[in-house]
Amino acid sequence: MVTNLPIYLDHNSTTPCDPRVVEAMLPFFNSAFGNAASRSHAFGWQAEEAVKCAREQVAKLIGAEPGEIVFTSGATESDNLALKGVFEMYAGKGNHIITCNIEHKAVLDSCKHIEKLGGEVSYLNVKENGLIDLAELEAAIRPQTILISIMYANNEIGTIMPMKEISAIARKHDVLLFSDAAQAVGKIPVDVNKDGIDLLAISAHKMYGPKGVGALYVRRKNPRVKLTAQIDGGGHEKGMRSGTLNVPGIVGLGKACELCLLEMEEEAVRLSSLRDKLENALLQLDGTYLNGSREYRLPHTTNISFKHLESEALMMGFSKELAVSSGSACMSATPEPSYVLKALGLDDELAHSSLRFGIGRFNTEEEIDYAIDQITKTVSRLRESNPLREMYKNG
Numbered sequence: 001m002v003t004n005l006p007i008y009l010d011h012n013s014t015t016p017c018d019p020r021v022v023e024a025m026l027p028f029f030n031s032a033f034g035n036a037a038s039r040s041h042a043f044g045w046q047a048e049e050a051v052k053c054a055r056e057q058v059a060k061l062i063g064a065e066p067g068e069i070v071f072t073s074g075a076t077e078s079d080n081l082a083l084k085g086v087f088e089m090y091a092g093k094g095n096h097i098i099t100c101n102i103e104h105k106a107v108l109d110s111c112k113h114i115e116k117l118g119g120e121v122s123y124l125n126v127k128e129n130g131l132i133d134l135a136e137l138e139a140a141i142r143p144q145t146i147l148i149s150i151m152y153a154n155n156e157i158g159t160i161m162p163m164k165e166i167s168a169i170a171r172k173h174d175v176l177l178f179s180d181a182a183q184a185v186g187k188i189p190v191d192v193n194k195d196g197i198d199l200l201a202i203s204a205h206k207m208y209g210p211k212g213v214g215a216l217y218v219r220r221k222n223p224r225v226k227l228t229a230q231i232d233g234g235g236h237e238k239g240m241r242s243g244t245l246n247v248p249g250i251v252g253l254g255k256a257c258e259l260c261l262l263e264m265e266e267e268a269v270r271l272s273s274l275r276d277k278l279e280n281a282l283l284q285l286d287g288t289y290l291n292g293s294r295e296y297r298l299p300h301t302t303n304i305s306f307k308h309l310e311s312e313a314l315m316m317g318f319s320k321e322l323a324v325s326s327g328s329a330c331m332s333a334t335p336e337p338s339y340v341l342k343a344l345g346l347d348d349e350l351a352h353s354s355l356r357f358g359i360g361r362f363n364t365e366e367e368i369d370y371a372i373d374q375i376t377k378t379v380s381r382l383r384e385s386n387p388l389r390e391m392y393k394n395g
Protein backbone atom coordinates (compact mmCIF):
# COMPACT_ATOMS: atom_id res chain seq x y z
CA MET A 1 0.00 0.00 0.00
CA VAL A 2 1.21 3.46 -0.91
CA THR A 3 0.51 5.79 1.99
CA ASN A 4 2.68 8.88 1.59
CA LEU A 5 1.01 11.00 -1.07
CA PRO A 6 1.89 12.76 -3.26
CA ILE A 7 4.75 10.54 -4.44
CA TYR A 8 7.81 12.62 -5.22
CA LEU A 9 9.11 11.90 -8.74
CA ASP A 10 10.91 15.18 -9.37
CA HIS A 11 14.44 14.40 -8.19
CA ASN A 12 16.09 16.42 -10.96
CA SER A 13 14.63 19.56 -9.32
CA THR A 14 15.86 18.76 -5.86
CA THR A 15 16.26 15.78 -3.55
CA PRO A 16 15.37 15.31 0.10
CA CYS A 17 18.32 15.37 2.48
CA ASP A 18 19.40 11.85 3.33
CA PRO A 19 18.80 11.33 7.11
CA ARG A 20 22.48 10.37 7.44
CA VAL A 21 23.38 13.76 5.96
CA VAL A 22 21.12 15.60 8.42
CA GLU A 23 22.67 13.67 11.31
CA ALA A 24 26.19 14.61 10.21
CA MET A 25 25.22 18.29 9.93
CA LEU A 26 23.36 18.74 13.24
CA PRO A 27 26.31 19.29 15.64
CA PHE A 28 27.59 22.13 13.46
CA PHE A 29 24.53 24.30 14.12
CA ASN A 30 25.07 24.58 17.87
CA SER A 31 27.64 22.58 19.84
CA ALA A 32 30.28 22.85 17.09
CA PHE A 33 29.27 26.26 15.76
CA GLY A 34 32.75 27.72 15.26
CA ASN A 35 33.94 29.85 12.35
CA ALA A 36 36.30 27.77 10.22
CA ALA A 37 38.47 30.87 9.78
CA SER A 38 38.99 31.38 13.54
CA ARG A 39 42.56 30.28 14.09
CA SER A 40 42.86 31.20 17.77
CA HIS A 41 40.63 28.67 19.56
CA ALA A 42 39.22 25.16 19.61
CA PHE A 43 35.81 26.22 18.18
CA GLY A 44 37.49 27.42 15.01
CA TRP A 45 39.81 24.41 14.77
CA GLN A 46 36.88 22.02 15.08
CA ALA A 47 35.00 23.74 12.24
CA GLU A 48 38.17 23.89 10.14
CA GLU A 49 38.72 20.17 10.65
CA ALA A 50 35.13 19.40 9.58
CA VAL A 51 35.55 21.51 6.44
CA LYS A 52 38.84 19.76 5.67
CA CYS A 53 37.12 16.38 5.94
CA ALA A 54 34.28 17.52 3.67
CA ARG A 55 36.76 18.86 1.13
CA GLU A 56 38.37 15.42 1.00
CA GLN A 57 34.98 13.71 0.61
CA VAL A 58 33.97 15.97 -2.27
CA ALA A 59 37.36 15.65 -3.98
CA LYS A 60 37.33 11.85 -3.71
CA LEU A 61 33.97 11.51 -5.44
CA ILE A 62 35.25 13.32 -8.54
CA GLY A 63 38.87 12.14 -8.52
CA ALA A 64 40.25 15.56 -7.57
CA GLU A 65 42.68 16.83 -4.91
CA PRO A 66 41.12 18.51 -1.84
CA GLY A 67 42.99 21.73 -2.65
CA GLU A 68 41.11 21.95 -5.95
CA ILE A 69 37.66 22.31 -4.31
CA VAL A 70 36.12 25.77 -3.80
CA PHE A 71 32.95 25.77 -1.71
CA THR A 72 30.11 27.94 -3.00
CA SER A 73 26.40 28.47 -2.41
CA GLY A 74 25.43 25.99 -5.14
CA ALA A 75 25.80 25.19 -8.79
CA THR A 76 24.36 28.55 -9.89
CA GLU A 77 27.18 30.36 -8.13
CA SER A 78 29.74 27.81 -9.33
CA ASP A 79 28.57 28.34 -12.93
CA ASN A 80 28.85 32.12 -12.54
CA LEU A 81 32.30 31.87 -10.95
CA ALA A 82 33.65 29.50 -13.59
CA LEU A 83 32.39 31.47 -16.59
CA LYS A 84 32.88 35.04 -15.39
CA GLY A 85 36.04 34.14 -13.46
CA VAL A 86 37.72 32.60 -16.52
CA PHE A 87 36.47 35.36 -18.80
CA GLU A 88 38.06 38.04 -16.61
CA MET A 89 41.26 36.14 -15.82
CA TYR A 90 42.02 35.13 -19.41
CA ALA A 91 41.02 38.44 -21.05
CA GLY A 92 44.60 38.80 -22.30
CA LYS A 93 44.36 35.51 -24.18
CA GLY A 94 40.95 35.91 -25.80
CA ASN A 95 37.26 36.69 -25.33
CA HIS A 96 35.47 33.76 -26.96
CA ILE A 97 33.48 31.07 -25.15
CA ILE A 98 31.71 28.04 -26.64
CA THR A 99 28.64 26.53 -24.96
CA CYS A 100 25.44 24.85 -26.09
CA ASN A 101 21.79 25.83 -26.23
CA ILE A 102 20.46 23.28 -23.71
CA GLU A 103 22.63 24.44 -20.80
CA HIS A 104 21.05 25.46 -17.50
CA LYS A 105 19.99 29.13 -17.24
CA ALA A 106 22.84 29.73 -14.78
CA VAL A 107 25.26 29.07 -17.65
CA LEU A 108 23.22 30.73 -20.41
CA ASP A 109 22.53 33.88 -18.39
CA SER A 110 26.18 34.13 -17.30
CA CYS A 111 27.10 33.94 -20.99
CA LYS A 112 24.59 36.71 -21.80
CA HIS A 113 26.24 38.83 -19.12
CA ILE A 114 29.67 38.13 -20.60
CA GLU A 115 28.40 39.18 -24.04
CA LYS A 116 27.36 42.53 -22.55
CA LEU A 117 30.92 42.93 -21.27
CA GLY A 118 32.31 42.48 -24.78
CA GLY A 119 32.71 38.71 -24.81
CA GLU A 120 31.72 36.56 -27.76
CA VAL A 121 29.78 33.36 -27.18
CA SER A 122 28.98 30.57 -29.64
CA TYR A 123 25.90 28.52 -28.75
CA LEU A 124 26.09 25.06 -30.31
CA ASN A 125 22.86 23.35 -31.30
CA VAL A 126 22.21 19.83 -30.15
CA LYS A 127 21.16 16.90 -32.29
CA GLU A 128 17.72 15.31 -31.99
CA ASN A 129 19.12 13.01 -29.25
CA GLY A 130 20.23 15.98 -27.13
CA LEU A 131 23.99 15.59 -27.69
CA ILE A 132 26.29 18.12 -29.32
CA ASP A 133 28.01 17.40 -32.62
CA LEU A 134 31.75 17.05 -31.98
CA ALA A 135 32.71 18.25 -35.46
CA GLU A 136 30.64 21.40 -34.88
CA LEU A 137 32.39 21.94 -31.57
CA GLU A 138 35.82 21.70 -33.13
CA ALA A 139 34.82 23.96 -36.02
CA ALA A 140 33.63 26.62 -33.56
CA ILE A 141 37.06 26.97 -31.91
CA ARG A 142 38.91 30.18 -32.81
CA PRO A 143 42.31 31.58 -31.80
CA GLN A 144 40.45 33.75 -29.23
CA THR A 145 38.59 30.82 -27.64
CA ILE A 146 39.38 30.61 -23.92
CA LEU A 147 36.69 28.27 -22.61
CA ILE A 148 34.34 25.48 -23.64
CA SER A 149 31.35 25.10 -21.28
CA ILE A 150 29.31 21.93 -21.80
CA MET A 151 27.06 20.41 -19.14
CA TYR A 152 27.80 16.84 -18.05
CA ALA A 153 24.15 15.78 -17.93
CA ASN A 154 21.03 17.71 -18.84
CA ASN A 155 18.50 18.52 -16.12
CA GLU A 156 15.37 18.11 -18.27
CA ILE A 157 16.06 15.07 -20.41
CA GLY A 158 18.94 13.48 -18.48
CA THR A 159 21.18 13.04 -21.51
CA ILE A 160 24.90 12.65 -20.82
CA MET A 161 27.34 14.55 -23.04
CA PRO A 162 30.44 12.81 -24.46
CA MET A 163 32.81 14.54 -22.01
CA LYS A 164 35.93 12.51 -22.87
CA GLU A 165 35.60 13.31 -26.57
CA ILE A 166 34.87 16.95 -25.78
CA SER A 167 37.93 17.24 -23.54
CA ALA A 168 40.15 15.65 -26.19
CA ILE A 169 39.12 18.45 -28.57
CA ALA A 170 39.60 21.12 -25.89
CA ARG A 171 43.09 19.79 -25.05
CA LYS A 172 44.11 19.58 -28.69
CA HIS A 173 43.36 23.29 -29.11
CA ASP A 174 44.63 24.34 -25.68
CA VAL A 175 41.22 25.56 -24.52
CA LEU A 176 39.92 25.15 -20.95
CA LEU A 177 36.88 22.93 -20.37
CA PHE A 178 34.20 23.71 -17.79
CA SER A 179 31.29 21.36 -17.08
CA ASP A 180 28.13 22.01 -15.08
CA ALA A 181 27.83 18.58 -13.49
CA ALA A 182 25.03 19.34 -11.01
CA GLN A 183 22.93 16.49 -12.41
CA ALA A 184 25.75 14.00 -12.96
CA VAL A 185 27.89 14.00 -9.82
CA GLY A 186 26.68 11.35 -7.41
CA LYS A 187 24.52 9.68 -10.05
CA ILE A 188 27.13 8.38 -12.49
CA PRO A 189 30.93 8.08 -12.23
CA VAL A 190 32.57 11.47 -12.81
CA ASP A 191 36.37 11.78 -12.74
CA VAL A 192 37.90 15.14 -13.58
CA ASN A 193 41.19 13.55 -14.66
CA LYS A 194 39.83 10.65 -16.70
CA ASP A 195 37.26 13.02 -18.22
CA GLY A 196 39.82 15.78 -18.79
CA ILE A 197 37.74 18.52 -17.17
CA ASP A 198 39.37 21.72 -15.86
CA LEU A 199 36.45 23.25 -13.94
CA LEU A 200 33.33 21.45 -12.69
CA ALA A 201 30.21 22.66 -10.87
CA ILE A 202 28.47 20.63 -8.15
CA SER A 203 25.29 21.17 -6.14
CA ALA A 204 24.55 19.42 -2.81
CA HIS A 205 20.75 19.48 -3.06
CA LYS A 206 20.73 17.44 -6.27
CA MET A 207 22.51 14.58 -4.49
CA TYR A 208 20.62 14.20 -1.18
CA GLY A 209 22.52 17.02 0.53
CA PRO A 210 21.23 20.40 1.77
CA LYS A 211 20.15 23.37 -0.35
CA GLY A 212 22.33 26.47 -0.66
CA VAL A 213 25.72 24.77 -0.85
CA GLY A 214 27.84 23.48 -3.69
CA ALA A 215 31.36 23.49 -5.02
CA LEU A 216 33.50 24.40 -7.97
CA TYR A 217 36.41 22.15 -8.89
CA VAL A 218 39.32 24.22 -10.21
CA ARG A 219 42.26 22.27 -11.70
CA ARG A 220 45.60 23.03 -10.08
CA LYS A 221 48.01 21.32 -12.46
CA ASN A 222 48.23 20.40 -16.16
CA PRO A 223 47.14 23.15 -16.56
CA ARG A 224 46.86 25.31 -13.45
CA VAL A 225 43.57 27.19 -13.86
CA LYS A 226 43.26 30.70 -12.46
CA LEU A 227 40.07 32.57 -11.77
CA THR A 228 39.07 36.12 -10.96
CA ALA A 229 36.96 36.05 -7.80
CA GLN A 230 33.37 37.17 -8.19
CA ILE A 231 32.79 37.69 -4.44
CA ASP A 232 35.51 39.69 -2.70
CA GLY A 233 36.11 39.93 1.02
CA GLY A 234 38.10 38.07 3.62
CA GLY A 235 40.02 35.94 1.15
CA HIS A 236 38.39 32.63 2.02
CA GLU A 237 38.79 29.66 -0.33
CA LYS A 238 42.21 30.87 -1.53
CA GLY A 239 40.72 34.21 -2.41
CA MET A 240 38.45 32.67 -5.05
CA ARG A 241 35.29 32.95 -2.95
CA SER A 242 35.16 35.10 0.15
CA GLY A 243 32.57 34.77 2.89
CA THR A 244 32.37 32.83 6.15
CA LEU A 245 32.05 29.17 5.23
CA ASN A 246 28.65 27.50 5.57
CA VAL A 247 30.08 24.81 7.84
CA PRO A 248 26.89 22.73 8.40
CA GLY A 249 26.11 22.89 4.68
CA ILE A 250 29.65 21.94 3.69
CA VAL A 251 29.61 19.02 6.14
CA GLY A 252 26.31 17.94 4.58
CA LEU A 253 27.72 18.16 1.06
CA GLY A 254 30.74 16.11 2.14
CA LYS A 255 28.57 13.43 3.72
CA ALA A 256 26.30 13.36 0.66
CA CYS A 257 29.37 12.80 -1.54
CA GLU A 258 30.64 10.01 0.71
CA LEU A 259 27.28 8.22 0.53
CA CYS A 260 27.05 8.59 -3.25
CA LEU A 261 30.54 7.15 -3.68
CA LEU A 262 29.59 4.14 -1.56
CA GLU A 263 26.12 3.53 -2.96
CA MET A 264 25.98 5.04 -6.46
CA GLU A 265 26.68 1.86 -8.38
CA GLU A 266 24.00 -0.22 -6.70
CA GLU A 267 21.55 2.67 -6.60
CA ALA A 268 21.92 3.30 -10.35
CA VAL A 269 20.97 -0.31 -11.10
CA ARG A 270 17.88 -0.11 -8.92
CA LEU A 271 16.77 3.31 -10.17
CA SER A 272 17.27 2.50 -13.83
CA SER A 273 15.14 -0.62 -13.49
CA LEU A 274 12.35 1.43 -11.86
CA ARG A 275 12.76 4.14 -14.51
CA ASP A 276 12.58 1.57 -17.31
CA LYS A 277 9.47 0.04 -15.78
CA LEU A 278 7.76 3.44 -15.64
CA GLU A 279 8.97 4.45 -19.08
CA ASN A 280 8.01 1.21 -20.80
CA ALA A 281 4.52 1.38 -19.34
CA LEU A 282 4.01 5.01 -20.41
CA LEU A 283 5.40 4.46 -23.89
CA GLN A 284 2.71 1.81 -24.43
CA LEU A 285 0.06 4.51 -24.23
CA ASP A 286 -1.08 6.00 -27.55
CA GLY A 287 0.76 9.10 -28.72
CA THR A 288 3.64 9.01 -26.26
CA TYR A 289 7.27 9.69 -27.20
CA LEU A 290 10.58 9.55 -25.38
CA ASN A 291 12.60 12.78 -25.53
CA GLY A 292 16.39 12.66 -25.78
CA SER A 293 18.82 9.80 -26.09
CA ARG A 294 17.77 6.43 -24.71
CA GLU A 295 21.37 5.29 -24.61
CA TYR A 296 23.36 8.19 -23.17
CA ARG A 297 21.44 9.30 -20.12
CA LEU A 298 21.15 9.34 -16.35
CA PRO A 299 19.78 6.17 -14.76
CA HIS A 300 16.87 7.81 -12.94
CA THR A 301 15.44 10.26 -15.49
CA THR A 302 12.92 10.02 -18.32
CA ASN A 303 11.15 12.74 -20.27
CA ILE A 304 8.01 11.81 -22.20
CA SER A 305 5.65 13.72 -24.51
CA PHE A 306 1.92 12.93 -24.47
CA LYS A 307 0.66 14.10 -27.84
CA HIS A 308 -2.43 16.35 -27.76
CA LEU A 309 -2.43 16.53 -23.97
CA GLU A 310 -1.16 19.57 -22.08
CA SER A 311 1.38 18.80 -19.41
CA GLU A 312 -0.35 21.26 -17.08
CA ALA A 313 -3.64 19.38 -17.44
CA LEU A 314 -1.91 16.07 -16.84
CA MET A 315 -0.19 17.34 -13.71
CA MET A 316 -3.46 18.82 -12.42
CA GLY A 317 -5.09 15.47 -13.04
CA PHE A 318 -2.81 13.65 -10.61
CA SER A 319 -1.48 16.45 -8.43
CA LYS A 320 -2.78 14.81 -5.24
CA GLU A 321 -0.98 11.60 -6.09
CA LEU A 322 2.20 12.51 -7.96
CA ALA A 323 4.76 15.33 -7.96
CA VAL A 324 6.43 15.58 -11.37
CA SER A 325 7.59 18.46 -13.51
CA SER A 326 7.05 19.78 -17.02
CA GLY A 327 10.26 21.11 -18.43
CA SER A 328 12.64 22.52 -15.87
CA ALA A 329 11.36 23.84 -12.55
CA CYS A 330 13.19 27.11 -13.08
CA MET A 331 11.01 27.70 -16.11
CA SER A 332 7.66 26.58 -14.76
CA ALA A 333 6.71 30.11 -13.62
CA THR A 334 6.64 31.15 -17.28
CA PRO A 335 4.26 29.74 -19.90
CA GLU A 336 7.08 29.38 -22.46
CA PRO A 337 7.62 25.84 -23.74
CA SER A 338 10.91 24.31 -22.63
CA TYR A 339 13.87 25.64 -24.65
CA VAL A 340 15.61 22.32 -24.11
CA LEU A 341 12.81 20.33 -25.77
CA LYS A 342 12.54 22.89 -28.56
CA ALA A 343 16.28 22.52 -29.17
CA LEU A 344 15.68 18.80 -29.81
CA GLY A 345 13.30 19.81 -32.60
CA LEU A 346 9.97 19.42 -30.80
CA ASP A 347 7.27 21.87 -31.89
CA ASP A 348 5.62 24.12 -29.28
CA GLU A 349 2.63 21.81 -28.88
CA LEU A 350 4.66 18.68 -28.24
CA ALA A 351 7.03 20.58 -25.94
CA HIS A 352 3.95 21.75 -23.99
CA SER A 353 2.81 18.15 -23.58
CA SER A 354 5.93 16.76 -21.95
CA LEU A 355 6.60 15.53 -18.44
CA ARG A 356 9.88 14.88 -16.69
CA PHE A 357 10.13 12.02 -14.21
CA GLY A 358 13.08 11.81 -11.84
CA ILE A 359 13.14 8.75 -9.61
CA GLY A 360 15.12 8.90 -6.37
CA ARG A 361 16.81 7.08 -3.53
CA PHE A 362 13.68 6.68 -1.41
CA ASN A 363 11.15 5.71 -4.09
CA THR A 364 9.86 2.14 -3.94
CA GLU A 365 8.65 -0.21 -6.66
CA GLU A 366 5.14 0.03 -5.19
CA GLU A 367 5.25 3.77 -5.73
CA ILE A 368 6.26 3.31 -9.36
CA ASP A 369 3.42 0.85 -9.92
CA TYR A 370 1.03 3.32 -8.32
CA ALA A 371 2.39 6.14 -10.49
CA ILE A 372 1.95 4.09 -13.68
CA ASP A 373 -1.66 3.42 -12.69
CA GLN A 374 -2.41 7.07 -11.90
CA ILE A 375 -0.82 8.41 -15.07
CA THR A 376 -2.52 5.82 -17.25
CA LYS A 377 -5.91 6.66 -15.74
CA THR A 378 -5.36 10.41 -16.08
CA VAL A 379 -4.25 10.07 -19.70
CA SER A 380 -7.30 8.04 -20.68
CA ARG A 381 -9.65 10.37 -18.77
CA LEU A 382 -8.20 13.40 -20.55
CA ARG A 383 -8.17 11.67 -23.92
CA GLU A 384 -11.87 10.79 -23.49
CA SER A 385 -12.74 14.43 -22.93
CA ASN A 386 -10.34 15.80 -25.52
CA PRO A 387 -12.01 16.98 -28.73
CA LEU A 388 -8.76 16.37 -30.61
CA ARG A 389 -8.96 12.69 -29.78
CA GLU A 390 -11.14 11.74 -32.72
CA MET A 391 -9.04 13.80 -35.08
CA TYR A 392 -5.93 12.14 -33.71
CA LYS A 393 -7.40 8.66 -34.01
CA ASN A 394 -8.41 9.34 -37.59
CA GLY A 395 -4.89 10.59 -38.33
Ligand SMILES: *Cc1c(COP(=O)(O)O)cnc(C)c1O
Nearest residue numbers: 074075076104155180182183203
Ligand atom coordinates in the same frame (compact mmCIF):
# COMPACT_ATOMS: atom_id res chain seq x y z
C1 LIG B 1 20.02 22.54 -10.30
C2 LIG B 1 20.99 22.90 -11.35
C3 LIG B 1 21.72 24.08 -11.27
C4 LIG B 1 21.53 25.06 -10.16
O1 LIG B 1 22.03 24.56 -8.95
P1 LIG B 1 21.71 25.31 -7.57
O2 LIG B 1 22.59 24.60 -6.59
O3 LIG B 1 20.26 25.09 -7.32
O4 LIG B 1 22.08 26.73 -7.72
C5 LIG B 1 22.62 24.34 -12.28
N1 LIG B 1 22.80 23.49 -13.29
C6 LIG B 1 22.12 22.35 -13.41
C7 LIG B 1 22.36 21.45 -14.56
C8 LIG B 1 21.18 22.02 -12.44
O5 LIG B 1 20.49 20.89 -12.57
